[in-house]
Amino acid sequence: MKPAAEIGQPLADIDTPSLIVDLDALTRNLKRMADTITDSGTDAKLRGHSKTHKSPIIGRMQMDLGAVGVCCQKVSEAEVMVEGGVDNVLLSNQIAGAAKLDRLADLNRRAYVPFCVDHLSGIAQASEAAVRAGVTMNALVEIDVGAGRCGCAPGAAAVELAKAIDDTDGLRFGGIQAYHGSAQHIRAYNERQAATEGAVTMARNTVALLSEAGFRCDIVGGAGTGTFRTEAASGVYNELQAGSYVFMDADYARNGGEDGGAFDIFEHALFVLATVMSQPSPDRAVVDAGHKTCAIDSGPPTAFEMPGAEVTRISDEHSVIELGNVNDRPQWGDKILLVPGHIDPTVNLHDTYICVSGLHTPDARVADIWPVAARGCVF
Amino acid sequence: MKPAAEIGQPLADIDTPSLIVDLDALTRNLKRMADTITDSGTDAKLRGHSKTHKSPIIGRMQMDLGAVGVCCQKVSEAEVMVEGGVDNVLLSNQIAGAAKLDRLADLNRRAYVPFCVDHLSGIAQASEAAVRAGVTMNALVEIDVGAGRCGCAPGAAAVELAKAIDDTDGLRFGGIQAYHGSAQHIRAYNERQAATEGAVTMARNTVALLSEAGFRCDIVGGAGTGTFRTEAASGVYNELQAGSYVFMDADYARNGGEDGGAFDIFEHALFVLATVMSQPSPDRAVVDAGHKTCAIDSGPPTAFEMPGAEVTRISDEHSVIELGNVNDRPQWGDKILLVPGHIDPTVNLHDTYICVSGLHTPDARVADIWPVAARGCVF
Numbered sequence: 022m023k024p025a026a027e028i029g030q031p032l033a034d035i036d037t038p039s040l041i042v043d044l045d046a047l048t049r050n051l052k053r054m055a056d057t058i059t060d061s062g063t064d065a066k067l068r069g070h071s072k073t074h075k076s077p078i079i080g081r082m083q084m085d086l087g088a089v090g091v092c093c094q095k096v097s098e099a100e101v102m103v104e105g106g107v108d109n110v111l112l113s114n115q116i117a118g119a120a121k122l123d124r125l126a127d128l129n130r131r132a133y134v135p136f137c138v139d140h141l142s143g144i145a146q147a148s149e150a151a152v153r154a155g156v157t158m159n160a161l162v163e164i165d166v167g168a169g170r171c172g173c174a175p176g177a178a179a180v181e182l183a184k185a186i187d188d189t190d191g192l193r194f195g196g197i198q199a200y201h202g203s204a205q206h207i208r209a210y211n212e213r214q215a216a217t218e219g220a221v222t223m224a225r226n227t228v229a230l231l232s233e234a235g236f237r238c239d240i241v242g243g244a245g246t247g248t249f250r251t252e253a254a255s256g257v258y259n260e261l262q263a264g265s266y267v268f269m270d271a272d273y274a275r276n277g278g279e280d281g282g283a284f285d286i287f288e289h290a291l292f293v294l295a296t297v298m299s300q301p302s303p304d305r306a307v308v309d310a311g312h313k314t315c316a317i318d319s320g321p322p323t324a325f326e327m328p329g330a331e332v333t334r335i336s337d338e339h340s341v342i343e344l345g346n347v348n349d350r351p352q353w354g355d356k357i358l359l360v361p362g363h364i365d366p367t368v369n370l371h372d373t374y375i376c377v378s379g380l381h382t383p384d385a386r387v388a389d390i391w392p393v394a395a396r397g398c399v400f
Numbered sequence: 401m402k403p404a405a406e407i408g409q410p411l412a413d414i415d416t417p418s419l420i421v422d423l424d425a426l427t428r429n430l431k432r433m434a435d436t437i438t439d440s441g442t443d444a445k446l447r448g449h450s451k452t453h454k455s456p457i458i459g460r461m462q463m464d465l466g467a468v469g470v471c472c473q474k475v476s477e478a479e480v481m482v483e484g485g486v487d488n489v490l491l492s493n494q495i496a497g498a499a500k501l502d503r504l505a506d507l508n509r510r511a512y513v514p515f516c517v518d519h520l521s522g523i524a525q526a527s528e529a530a531v532r533a534g535v536t537m538n539a540l541v542e543i544d545v546g547a548g549r550c551g552c553a554p555g556a557a558a559v560e561l562a563k564a565i566d567d568t569d570g571l572r573f574g575g576i577q578a579y580h581g582s583a584q585h586i587r588a589y590n591e592r593q594a595a596t597e598g599a600v601t602m603a604r605n606t607v608a609l610l611s612e613a614g615f616r617c618d619i620v621g622g623a624g625t626g627t628f629r630t631e632a633a634s635g636v637y638n639e640l641q642a643g644s645y646v647f648m649d650a651d652y653a654r655n656g657g658e659d660g661g662a663f664d665i666f667e668h669a670l671f672v673l674a675t676v677m678s679q680p681s682p683d684r685a686v687v688d689a690g691h692k693t694c695a696i697d698s699g700p701p702t703a704f705e706m707p708g709a710e711v712t713r714i715s716d717e718h719s720v721i722e723l724g725n726v727n728d729r730p731q732w733g734d735k736i737l738l739v740p741g742h743i744d745p746t747v748n749l750h751d752t753y754i755c756v757s758g759l760h761t762p763d764a765r766v767a768d769i770w771p772v773a774a775r776g777c778v779f
Contacts, residue, residue, distance in 0.1 A: 034499075036497065036499045036500065036779050037779075038778050072717070094717045095717070097401060114717065116677070117675045117676070117732070117733055120413075120415045142731075142732040146733065169720075170678070170686055170713070170718055170720060171677070171678035171686050173680070296496045296497055297496070298493075298494045298495070298522075298550070299494050299549070299550035300519060301518070301544060301549075307549055307550050309496065310778075312697050312745060313744075313748050314778050316691070318691050318715075318716075334549070336549070336581070336697075337451065337473070337745055338451070338474065338778075353496070353519050353521040353522065354521055354525065365716050366691060366692050369692050369749070370748075370776070370778075372776055396776075397401065397750070397775075398401065399692060399749075400404060400415050400417075
């Protein structure tokens with residue numbers, strides 16, 4: 022399929038619905054994260070989560086600013102990252118199934134690609150693949166620090182799994198994964214920090230028990246865009262897995278900030294450009310972007326800098342925007358910018374990023390077009 | 401990306417998460433729709449909506465059983481259908497923007513591809529494209545028969561737009577689009593039918609007014625999987641745009657049937673195959689399919705034929721299934737079939753259909769692999 026635009030075109034000529042990167046804001050977000058970590062004085066490094074951007078181009082930009090590598094959730098994503106020149110990829114997820122584990126083992130011939138386990142069966146199956154391939158793979162024990170999804174219990178259970186890894190051919194204990202996913206979107210800063218401090222305590226105790234048992238953690242990984250400063254300051258976490266900060270989204274923008282104000286350390290750098298394709302009444306616009314284009318798991322998109330506008334319905338191919346309270350209302354054929362509720366699954370719906378320079382100026386122009394290289398990489 | 405399976409492999413060897421077609425059930429669903437329309441004695445024909453399946457292979461299967469063509473929502477979908485041998489495609493949607501309209505005009509050189517309008521600006525912009533390309537395009541007037549999204553008011557407003565089309569170079573009046581989308585999922589049959597009868601009345605009155613004004617409708621289109629028998633029996637609609645019936649989904653299965661029982665005329669023929677990748681406790685399984693694989697706009701997926709199981713959380717890459725009330729619980733590494741809440745956006749997340757014969761038998765095997773050819777065709 023032909024991309025929605027060509028390099029050099031003005032914003033007005035970009036076809037819709039399309040995924041627009043504000044290249045200036047992206048650059049500032051990347052820099053701001055790198056500076057924030059440096060300024061905090063922590064020894065922890067960024068390992069940005071590429072499940073957000075699915076692009077080795079952005080992964081390399083993160084590494085150029087000091088990140089040790091990237092995270093992936095899927096073996097097929099890791100393949101795309103390694104192929105794209107990122108040679109340090111943590112699979113922050115369990116890998117089940119011989120086909121995937123054989124691919125993971127093969128990848129470990131070419132790059133450093135540790136992965137997570139939380140079950141003896143997972144260790145046994147991964148060992149078989151490593152032995153088949155003649156490689157040694159680094160396995161991290163994932164502990165559940167409050168998210169209630171994957172991971173064994175912190176403490177003794179993690180030590181048991183570390184011993185099992187150590188006793189198993191083809192595997193080496195590589196550290197722990199301690200990500201508190203559900204803490205990221207707790208709105209009030211104090212509550213969010215309290216949840217994160219709980220995760221830090223569990224990680225600290227587990228690292229201490231592992232140390233007593235003779236296990237050193239290469240990686241103590243976790244943290245996200247909503248909480249990374251707390252993990253960075255902990256002295257326990259040495260890798261920070263924030264992902265969404267590169268682009269921000271409407272849901273993260275609903276978080277409260279440290280000072281009681283807005284969570285505005287990062288800027289919106291990703292949008293869905295949409296066209297008003299139907300206008301059944303003056304106070305309502307229907308645009309050509311629905312949830313096949315803009316993920317809704319964290320709520321509908323918002324209309325960027327259009328006070329009073331509200332996306333009240335979103336279906337496969339359409340969003341209905343109520344304009345009753347909007348002063349300068351868009352008309353049939355006009356293009357508007359939507360801020361997705363959740364970046365990661367929105368990016369996964371698109372084949373290309375249309376990168377625009379000077380986005381919010383009259384000179385907005387397509388500066389680059391990047392593939393969403395790991396789009397659809399679910400295996 | 402390598403597909404999740406090869407032809408001939410047993411079900412157990414298919415990688416996950418993957419999109420599985422029950423080829424036997426699909427064949428029965430296609431036949432059942434064709435027979436139901438034939439048996440009803442209506443003159444209306446099926447024009448299956450390809451926004452569900454995004455596959456010219458399935459489109460041609462529908463036409464082989466009597467469908468006049470397919471519907472699409474997007475010009476890029478129509479391009480894929482025409483390229484795949486389907487030469488009669490209704491764009492049941494408004495098309496805004498010169499780039500898209502030029503592509504639509506080009507498509508009309510090679511196939512019959514009518515489209516919808518509901519605004520004078522849309523007519524003017526389409527006319528310019530038709531004139532540039534030197535073609536005549538058929539424009540249907542969409543009327544709002546209760547969905548409250550796109551479409552002009554039924555009656556006089558539609559006649560005004562028909563006149564505008566008639567007065568415009570490069571366009572020809574092609575009929576009306578009168579789809580009541582929000583009626584499809586009204587649970588109680590009687591209420592669903594009442595809403596549909598309302599749409600039928602509006603369509604009938606509009607057709608009569610158009611006729612008085614000298615306009616004949618080639619197409620009076622509408623109807624979906626939930627309501628098509630009512631439109632078929634109306635004597636007004638001549639094309640039925642059902643889409644979901646080919647695969648069914650968990651949300652349509654929550655509809656009530658005509659006899660007060662279940663809405664079970666069609667079978668579940670599409671699944672997401674997932675693997676238990678984490679099992680933090682015996683009564684909980686975490687599978688490797690989240691909402692990047694299985695759309696959740698109409699609720700989470702259900703675990704197929706696993707009474708007592710409940711998908712309680714779904715995130716980007718994981719679903720958490722509570723198994724407390726399940727007798728025969730899946731274990732780490734086991735594969736299970738999920739029934740998506742909503743087929744259309746789920747299909748759009750995948751690159752390939754893994755078509756399995758004998759799916760629910762011990763001999764389940766990959767019989768074919770089809771591309772989701774119009775995946776991501778949002779333009």
